[in-house]
Amino acid sequence: MSQDDPTHRPGQPDPQVPRYDAPAGGWGSLKGIASVARHTQVSSDALKALWRQNKPGGVMCTGCAWAKPANHETVEFCENGAKATIWELTRARCTPEVLAAHSLEELRSWPDHDLEQLGRLTHPMRYDPESDTYVAVSWEEAFAGIGAELKSIDPADSVFYSSGHAGLEAAFLYQLFARAYGHNNLPQSSNMCHETTSVGLKQLIGSPVGTCVLPDFEDCDAILFFGQNTGTNSPRFMRTLKNAVDRGCRIVTFNPVRERGLVEFVDPQHLSAMATGSGTRISEHYFQVRPGGDVAVLAGMIKLVLEAEAEAPGTVLDQDFIDAETAGFEEMAATVSAMSWEDIEEASGLDREMITTAAEVYLGAKKVIAIYGMGLTQHVGGFDNLGMLVNLLLLRGNIGRSGAGISPVRGHSNVQGQRTVGVAEKPGLVPLDKLEELFGITCPREEGMNAVHASQAILEGRAKAMILLGGNLVRALPDSARMEGAWGALDLTVYIATKLNRSHLTPGRASYILPCLGRLDEDMQATGRQAVTIEDSLSHIHGSVGAATPASEHLLSEVAIVGGLAKAVLEPNPKLAWDDWTGDYGLVRDLIEAVYPGDFRDFNARMFEPGGFYRGNPARERDWQTEGGRAWFTAPSGISALGARPGEGQMTLVTLRSNDQFNTTIYGYEDRLRGLSGARDVVLINPDEMARRGLSEGQRVDLACAVEDGVERVVRGLAVTPFDLPAGCVAGYYPELNPLVPVDYCETRSGTPAYKGTPVVLRR
CATH class of the missing domain: 3.40.228.10 (Dimethylsulfoxide Reductase, domain 2)
Known part of the structure; x- marks a missing residue:
């Protein structure tokens, strides 16, 4: 039976449902890029950045982690990468005046797309509970206020989260700051994915x-x-x-x-x-x-x-x-x-x-x-x-x-690279003895919190402070509605970001937004223009040099922000030279090489090698470090990764990202490659399943989690949409359906949330 045979069976396309018949790529990709550019105030720097993207000596894409070839093509960006670049290099500015005009209560009613459309953040800000808005503060005030809060709590009650946004230099200093402060609570976005x-x-x-x-x-x-x-x-x-x-x-x-x-x-x-x-x-x-x-x-x-x-x-x-x-x-x-x-x-x-x-x-x-x-x-x-x-x-x-x-x-x-340089909650993955020797600190040896453990600590009121180096964690986490409800009980929330997102609308008792340079921005420090480095999916390290005009003179780099926080919290230590490291990122790369000499030999000299330099992998050489x-070989514990078969009337939820989306960033409402558009509040379901359940296209239904743990989790008002799916499952968009996934319904060994296999029931 050919792939285009109209007779539907498992593994063959269903002719009854919406689908996109054109190839991926091609003119469709160009139209997709143009669509996002049309409703974004694109900076003139965007075209220059795209021309340099993923090439030696250029800027490494802020989107996916796929490898960058040594023998590059004329154009080395894709639809997703172009959208990410256009989205970040917007002329729109989210100034203190813009935020003063909108209370957080109002902003919480806005779609995720509209929040980021406000543009690049321009000033450090502090949440003012009386006006329910963020107000501008100086960097000195922000660092002093955050420092005072962190000094007042047990370090073990704080969490330092990192997305894949930061380069290796900022990530290395971030984990060093956390350990010098006194904890290994270093979850990152890979906790929820890989x-x-x-x-x-x-x-x-x-x-x-x-x-x-x-x-x-x-x-x-x-x-x-x-x-x-x-x-x-x-x-x-x-x-x-x-x-x-x-x-x-x-x-x-x-x-x-x-x-x-x-x-x-x-x-x-x-x-x-x-x-x-x-x-x-x-x-x-x-x-x-x-x-x-x-x-x-x-x-x-x-x-x-x-x-x-x-x-x-x-x-x-x-x-x-x-x-x-x-x-x-x-x-x-x-x-x-x-x-x-x-x-x-x-x-x-x-x-x-x-x-x-x-x-x-x-x-x-x-x-x-x-x-x-x-x-x-x-x-x-x-x-x-x-x-x-x-x-x-x-x-x-x-x-x-x-x-x-x-x-x-x-x-x-760079989500893989951050783990490589120590952003990890498991102390066994990090050469702590070497950190202690080089920096004169005492590293904690207790295992820290991953994303799931941190979420549980917040729900139970045990966590006191949350620092986010990038990301939109409240939106990205499982059980997100419960998380959003509990987040405000934190004593301190700090958001290091380029744009406003939904996490920022859930402040703790004290809350700060610290606007940073993006990877695409020119980063000028005491010793001149700086480069950062990232690791791709295939374990190659690449240098990246931003050249775009920064969105505001008040922005600091992620390295400078980490250094500023560390100085405000830690006792003076001549071996922790935060100002020197901020002025010259090459010094940070020297430190990374000193801590990880096998992976980062001659780091500064090799960082612009075409195709990146390979840090190696013992398993590739059949050196099994097990x-x-x-x-x-392992014997499976069962015949399905679901753990248990869905019960009577239950279906399995699979969450998806659309073609106009990257993680929690929503560029638009076109899911072109699936033939869908216009809305994200949908539940996709096989037409035969619709018929069995007496459902009609466009009918509004509720989707409820079927995990029995005493908590009701429901997403209401989803439009039934016929789609080519296997029997017994439904699909819908991430992060809108994250509230249906219990925070502790996760992979048994790693704690990865079960976003692709949660039992649910449909309710009319």
């Missing part, structure tokens, strides 16, 4: 990050995709995939949602393709697996690999590799072999023929890369998902050699 990766891969192969580099995509024979929407979240990756397909690589995709970017793509830089509209078919096979059904799919594929080996012993498995480099094979094989095809088909939503088709692609390839995103990690059983994917790769030695490996796609620029010194 913490399953950080914990799971570390246990299984000894590395918390993926093993692939860009040349592997030029050498692989097959790519398996699980739960990642490349066309929207990291469109520059599409060119890499297109080139792989053009040379004969076979791609198989498993995703509950048929994402257009993994179906067909037109490279906007190929004039002939643009002229004809002729796209490249990306996925040879596309299977719409049920949410949480990846365990079952992978179990079926592994069963077929084991059966092929039994039929032709010594020809299928890489037995030498298994014997010499791995452990746990027998238990895993026995567990998978005992699973019935009936259970596999039920849990996955796919039939045996489909899974056999995928297994045949895997068996026919000598070198295989597995790519995955949050569709694999954001489940209660996310570790089982990941473990099974590692199992499949290990069977034929597809980790630790050229052209093969495992490659999680990180969503936010318990036992081997790569581990």
Whole structure:
């Protein structure tokens, strides 16, 4: 059956629902960029920034974390990256006068999109409860006020959160400040996205990050995709995939949602393709697996690999590799072999023929890369998902050699790099002895709070202060309605940001907004123009130099803000030279190299290498830094990553991001690649499911969480929208549906919230 066969079955498109028939990329991407530019007051610096974006010596995109090639094209930005640049380099200004005209109570009624449309923040501000507005203060007043608050509480009661916005320099100083102050409460945005990766891969192969580099995509024979929407979240990756397909690589995709970017793509830089509209078919096979059904799919594929080996012993498995480099094979094989095809088909939503088709692609390839995103990690059983994917790769030695490996796609620029330089709540991940030696401080050794632990502490009234280095955490967290209600009880909230967002509208008893330079802005300090560095998804480090005119003379860099806070809180220490570090970021890079000499050798000299410099990965060299010194096969704890099958009348919620969105930033209301537009208060549902439940298109319903913990969680007034989804699941937009995900309904080992697999019920 061809991919365009109108007969609908699992894994094939449903002709009854809205869909986007044009390829991803192409003219659609250019129109998408133009649409955002039209209703944004775009600065003249935006075009200059886009020309320099993701090129050596230029500015690294603030959007996704996909790799930057050494041999760059004329244009190295994508639709998402262009929107991010346009959005930040706006001429609109969110001045104290603008904020004085609107109470926080009023602003809370505004859509997220409209809040950020107010433009770039221009002055440090303090919340004034009498007027319910933010008022301008001097930097000296802000630092002194924040310092006094932090000095008055137990450091263990404070949380220092970081998004992926900051560069490595600010991130390193931020974690140093936290530890000198006295805590390891350093959650970051990866806690909510890829913490399953950080914990799971570390246990299984000894590395918390993926093993692939860009040349592997030029050498692989097959790519398996699980739960990642490349066309929207990291469109520059599409060119890499297109080139792989053009040379004969076979791609198989498993995703509950048929994402257009993994179906067909037109490279906007190929004039002939643009002229004809002729796209490249990306996925040879596309299977719409049920949410949480990846365990079952992978179990079926592994069963077929084991059966092929039994039929032709010594020809299928890489037995030498298994014997010499791995452990746990027998238990895993026995567990998978005992699973019935009936259970596999039920849990996955796919039939045996489909899974056999995928297994045949895997068996026919000598070198295989597995790519995955949050569709694999954001489940209660996310570790089982990941473990099974590692199992499949290990069977034929597809980790630790050229052209093969495992490659999680990180969503936010530099979110991986911040963990690399110490923004981590687990002290075992950080060379604390080295920090103590270099800086004359005493580092706490107790494990700190991750995002889920911090959320629980806020709900229970145990947390006293929250510092946010970027991000829109109140909106991004699970259980967001409850979090918003509890947030105001904090003694102190500090928001380091470029634009106003919904988190800022939930102040603590004392609250400050500290406006910072963005990565795109020129950063002039005592020793001249400064560069920052970031790490991409493939563990390469890149220098980035902003050149745009700052939005205000009152802005400070993130490095300067971290230094200013630290000086206001900590006792003087000649080894903590905050002013010197603010004046010359090269000195900070020297410190990073001193703490992490293996990863950052000759840091300052190498930071502008074309393509970035590779900091290395032991697992890529088959140096398994695990318990036992081997790569581990693991037996799954069940056949679904959902943990438990949905009960009577229940469905599984999958949260999505639209084509006009990056994380919690909403650029507009077009979800072009899904054929949707105009509203975000929708619930997507299979037409057959609609018919069974007597629902009509456009009908307003409520969606309620079905987790029984004594808390009612409901999002009301969602418009029923027919959409091509597997049976038994519904979908809707993140972050609007975050209130339905309990804060402690998360992956059992890592605490990653189950945004892709929460049980819900529809109410009329």
